[in-house]
Amino acid sequence: MENLKRQPPPPALTERHSGIPSRLYGIAQEAKNRLYSNKTVPESVPRRADVRLPPDTTRDEFDIAIAALKRDIGDDNVVLNNQPLVDGWYLEHPNTHDAFHVVDQEDLVCSAVAYPGSTGEVQVVVRWANKYAIPIYPISMGRNVGYGGTAPRVPGSIVVDLGKRMNKILNIDAENASCVVEPGVSYFALYEEVQRRKLPLWIDTPDLGGGSVLGNAIDRGVGYTPMGDHFACHCGMEIVLPNGEILRTGMGAMPGKNGADNPTWQSFQPAYGPYSDGIFSQSNFGIVCQMGFWLMHETGHQSYMITFPSEEDFPDIVEAIRPLAQKRILGNIPQLRHVVQELNVTGLPKSHWYAGSSPIPRDIIQKHAAQLPCGDCSWVFYGTQYGDETSIETQLDIIRSAFANIPGSRFFLPSDLPDDHYIHSRALVCSGVPILRELDWLNWKPNAAHLFFSPITPTRGADAKIVHDINIRLHKKYGFDLFPTLCVAGREMHYITNIIYDRSSNDEKRRVAGLMRELIAETAREGYGEYRTHVLFADQVAGTYNWNNNALMRFNETIKDALDPNGILAPGRNGIWPKNYRGKGWELLGDRVEKAIGGGTISPKL
Incomplete structure (x- = not known):
């Protein structure tokens, strides 16, 4: 262990939203050294193609659409995926593909990455996707490693990286023991801020602390304190729907006094009427841009x-x-x-x-x-x-x-x-x-x-x-x-x-x-x-929940088609396909994944 080659230092939390806090610098450096010492392959290999285009899109159409998106949210905030693919590691992971690729590294890849800086800019991206009929695939920080990372289910989609520019802790309410965060806030970042303010509060973290607080809850991840059910401990969401409209759930649906946020938004989950929050977890029905969470009081x-x-x-x-x-x-x-x-x-x-x-x-x-x-x-x-x-x-x-x-x-x-x-x-x-x-x-x-x-x-x-x-x-x-x-x-x-x-x-x-x-x-x-x-494996797993002639999936598809008639938002995520993809060979069933490894493809022969 002592003779491991020292790698370039991992990013610091003070420099990058996805970085490591200073208390873990040494541990992170040693972890990186060990991981890289076990590599027997180069960082990247030459790509077979320049840019993986979205389905049914020519290069000319794509270039016109990308130019428009750059005008909308800034030239620096849209990046083509035409560079070598590097898998990296946990703290320096890609946002272009799955770092733990099962199929070919160049198969589940995006065509470009967009970096919105606000809920308003997420609206702009969603409306752009509808106009140009290009699928988008939102990620928070992309650290759900072991489940696909940042890989879009439809190759050629635009990855919408919410974390890079939307990484603010919007509020920590010590009296209410709650907080509101954007998608790019990691467990590291939230913990360090609570400590900086010397608040007698705990967060709940999964095994690794570099992931998105919001993203993990949306995927229904778990931690290990008495508040370990992360989605159960959320309270209030701000969501951009597939048509570009903004929705606030729970008490946030009621305006506060003089235009302020509702004072009970992070205090009571359901509000009045159907409790809609659940349909935005593990789904492709909207993009969650803000989320409230309950925190735990410190204890012995x-x-x-x-x-x-x-x-x-x-x-x-x-x-x-x-x-x-x-x-x-x-x-x-x-x-x-x-x-x-x-x-x-x-x-x-x-x-x-x-x-x-x-x-x-x-x-x-x-x-x-x-x-x-x-x-x-x-x-x-x-x-x-x-x-x-x-x-x-x-x-x-x-x-x-x-x-x-x-x-x-x-x-x-x-x-x-x-x-x-x-x-x-x-x-x-x-x-x-x-x-x-x-x-x-x-x-x-x-x-x-x-x-x-x-x-x-x-x-x-x-x-x-x-x-x-x-x-x-x-x-x-x-x-x-x-x-x-x-x-x-x-x-x-x-x-x-x-x-x-x-x-x-x-x-x-x-x-x-x-x-x-x-x-x-x-x-x-x-x-x-x-x-x-x-x-x-989302299609196979979704297909196992097939009681009463697939009633659950038919219900999900009904919601999907109503909210996203153009099918632009994360088609195929968690096995939910919009009508313009459904039944056209996109579903991965049987041994199609195995057959795609080593030269095949997961995309249908359209």
Whole structure:
């Protein structure tokens, strides 16, 4: 590790909205050095084409349209995608394509990137798209890595990068414990501003802190404090609809006194009439330009770790968690991880632990885990309790007692473990401090990329075991290591599988696509569906929600066609296609993704 070649420094938060705060400079530099030391391919390769044009658009038509857009929002705020494609890494990721490309790097690409600087300029871009019949694909910061990043579902679309120029924290209301942010505000930025103002408030952050607060909530991402359901903790949105009109949801729909914002906009979510906010999450029905969030008051907290010795303990662990979570004894959204991730999160490559290319065998995992602080175990549970010291101790006594019913379980506090152990990073995340530690997963393989497979199950051991057994069997079939993380609530669990592959290998890409396709299909046959997926698998996942002759999709299509008759806004996002694309070969079903890898294409032959 000490001999890693030093890379150019990552961007600072003071210089760029997507940068790293000063407290993490050293950690970010080391993470970048490690990631780049595992690369065996060049930063970029020559492109086959200059600009990937939008569908049904000639180069002359495109050039006329781009010239008009530059006049509308400024020449510097529209950039053609005609330069080499560079995948970069988490803090310096592209906004032109998927950095973790499964299909060819040059397939899911935009034709240009537009950078609006206000809600008004977003309106201008949307009206321009309608006039010239060119699809647009809005992103907040593009850091939903593992789900497609910034890749537009329709190649040649214009990526509308909202983060670069729309990155203001518009308000932090300490009395109301709430804030309003634009799309380019990262968890890092929001946390640092709360600290700068010395406010006794916490934010809730996912595992990595560089993503958009607004964007993660719109995708229904999760964190780990008691306010870990990010969309459930939002309050109020400002949205540009596909016709260019501005909509405010919730109490924001009522004007405040003398033209001010409504004073209860960030206090009460629904307002009067139908609660419309939900249709703008995981959809292509509008562009969210501002969003309110509730914050948490700072409090005492205590993180802990519990290990369990046997693979077969898995259903019993889930059964023990459910009553603790339903009774709200568990303080946060805890994680249950397989012990192989104790190896993975060290940042050391798979080759350090195992010389073979097959999935790492269980006996090898046991051997190495025995030398780590967790010891020879199979499952690791990370939780955090909140409140004053006395109440935390009472909670921990109940938790210890419940898990003691599983023979061989062991309880650890952070003080029981070395300073470099993962529990200390977990404790920060669970107290609202955004970090970078989860990047170390990507050192597992050279040129590493990853996909998330993310089904939902009830919090029942039998249900969880069905999904887990499917994962074990299919990961073995396709030759990938299984890295399961369960985010557990009282009634449901997010079973999140991180599939790590070498993006320089077409063979691994085909296998990872085949694995995803079978995982989606087999779990759906058992009644378990994904809550979120990669852009390439959106059509398949959407198709599994097909009760009553696809009533849900027909409802979504009805809304889409009413709001976006020209089909310009993110066609295909989350499997929702407008009428001018529908049934024309754009849907990716069957093995079309595998066939597109290594020279094919995902676009239909029109």
